[in-house]
Amino acid sequence: MDSTPNDELKGRNYAIVRYKPKAANASDDPVPDYMNLLAMIFSMCGLMLKIKWCAWCAVFCSLISFANSRSSEDSRQVLSSFMLSVSAVVMTYLQNPAPMVTPW
Numbered sequence: 001m002d003s004t005p006n007d008e009l010k011g012r013n014y015a016i017v018r019y020k021p022k023a024a025n026a027s028d029d030p031v032p033d034y035m036n037l038l039a040m041i042f043s044m045c046g047l048m049l050k051i052k053w054c055a056w057c058a059v060f061c062s063l064i065s066f067a068n069s070r071s072s073e074d075s076r077q078v079l080s081s082f083m084l085s086v087s088a089v090v091m092t093y094l095q096n097p098a099p100m101v102t103p104w
Helices: 004-007 032-049 052-068 074-093
Strands: none
Touching: 032 052, 032 074, 052 074
16 A cells, blocks of 8 residues: 555644744854953963964954944953953064964
């Protein structure tokens, strides 16, 4: 006996519910907080370990954090993260002014 897919679906008595994505809330965006944390970590690695690419990644992450931050929140933490990352770049180049060596 040949059964069709429609015959198998007739036995199901529950309704099919269409997927509705959750509305995106602007206050739930974690990107600025994560980038701020990454900037702090990279800048501390750049300062303590004298790794130039970490210091540059810290500047990049802090700029992303500043660009994605909301205007309603306090900007002192983002500003301190940016200043720490700039100081990491300055200190790594004061210790060793040679250009950054590519890893490959």
